[in-house]
Amino acid sequence: MHFSSRLLSDSEKERAHQETLRILSEAGVLYHSEKALHLLETNGAVVDWAKKIAHIPEEMVVQTLQTAPKDFVLGARNPLHDYPLPSEVSRYALDGTGAFALDFVTGERRYGTDNDSALGLRVFQAMDMGVGAWAPVSAEDKPAHARPLHEFFTMMKYTSKHGQHEVHNVRQVPYLAEGLIAVMGGEDEVRRRHAYSLIYCPVAPLMHDGPMMDAYLELGSLDMPVMTLPMPVTGTTGPVSLFGNICVANAEALSTILVIQLCHPGRPVIYSSATGTMDLRNGSYLGGTPEMGLMSAALAEMGRFYGLPATSAGCTSDAREPGPDAVLEKVITSIAPVLGGSDIIVGFGEVDSDQLLVLEQIVVDNEIAHFCERIFQGVDVQQEKVLTEDILTLGPGGNFLTRRSTRRMARSGELYISDLLDRHTLEQWTKLGRPGLYSNARKRVEQILSEPMVDPLPDQVLGAMEKILAGADKELAGYTQS
């Protein structure tokens, strides 16, 4: 059977649900979006308009959640990469909107550019454990008023896997819609395939951005799925205990999903979280801690509790640069949500608290994902794996290398074979220049980038996208709301 964990008992999940309901009704949630507040008020919430806080009653939460789809296919531009939700296994998404990139050629750490995203996405396209792209860096070289559109379009261009990203205000919506339609070949296709989704971060604790929320509600007309990613941090933007922080994250997730459902009942939503812990020495956000892994796993269980596709941040690290610290933290923040049954773990490719894109790290993280997957697969006790007959036949002192079963299972996945870790003998390894995880990953990146791009968009579509972006650059200039 699969090796899975159960972090919260049924009664503990029920407790988290009840505490969340208290938070939603008593503390309420602050929405900077008037549209959201109107929707909530019309449907039974008590709105304090002066404070922009909606107090959401229990019945409304329970009733509204019922319209959220329990399952749907997260489509991809290339249908081979479609990913049905919920999933029996965990797969991964690229981390997104980091401020910085580690230059693959010079090794310099600098603000991220559009080209960094393009490179990251091309590498991600080749990762077999990755199902969801996200523009990995914020493109500092693009104008702030149209930046998310550039990032979104670059993502559509450089990967044919599912893509999730963001827009910041309603003014950006028509440009995105036009781009999506150009790429997917029609409005119906955008709506039907769900190849692109929106990622949404509430502002902890218990607040929602206005312009972004309004834009996301507008995009409901294209049935774009929304992944809600609450980010309370224990002890600063959330209570210090893991359970308390889980309840705040849950309240933020539900308070997003409710508005989405009230505006467009039945629109696909993805429950997620990206909690953190406070560095007790300086107050900084930490995302690569065992506690973060636990909260991610527990919140995936909460998502499942509501019958929703449940995903989580993970494979995250606070290490300033790639290396052993990053690997340690990424393993611990991956394995917990994997064992907790998270559908997608968001975190490939970045270190430094989700701020630094490192191309080699995408490949290293894919390997971590394989290791975690093998743990999850557990010990298989199907008849063909029992092999008592072989043991009886060979008896004491036998050599199992000669058995057919050994040859057969060499390619069955029973024993995971790493392409990335170096397994040469000591002297061979020394002669080869002591290769390791990161140097092998670097070679893999070089190889991927030297090959032709996979699933390129037709020139005509690329031309249309260029035109849309040029229009956005010009027409949105001076519009400062982010």
Add this chain to the structure above:
Amino acid sequence: MSEELLKAMAQSIIDGESEIAADLARQAIEAGLDPLTAISKGFVEGVNQVGDSFACGDVFLPELVMAGEAMKAAIAVLEPELKKRGAAREVLGKVVLATVEGDIHEIGKSLVGTMLTASGFEVFDLGVNVPADQILAKAEEVKADIIGLSALLTTTMVRQKEIIEAMDARGMRNRTKVMIGGAPVTSDWVEKIKADGYSEDAIGAVNAAKLLLDAPA
């Protein structure tokens, strides 16, 4: 009596007990103790001790913050009494703080405010999503020594640049220094937009502010 009271004041800060600190401040006023003495020989002693222990890693941030909050509570009680006597506590400088327009992230900025207040600055915290004009008007009104601008998003960082340009245009830069902060802010960005000061975290912000005003670190 006053010696004991002063010790208790320091201890209330070390323990991070706002109510006790405020209560002791009231006792000091009733006992006729000079409010400046209560601050400098009582409460500040506690702040210094917590600060030193924090620097050594013996005190964690929540303990430091609670000490800062207790200090604020004591000052709030003593300040009116000081004014009554025509005296003023020594203020290292006036700081106008805000998270820039389009950005509603608050905690980092507020933490900087607490640390600055506890260290002897007078802080005017304007909150989040604050338009440039409002920040500059407040700075002019209170004759701010420093404007502190927080931004968490790469798309709102540009507001820091715009505000600095607006200050240049108004000829404010000689009078008022600018400190910036936020997760995507780096020393390169500081240089690029010609800000005066910067810190990677709230603790460092105190020293950065002191440096700008040539105050002893």
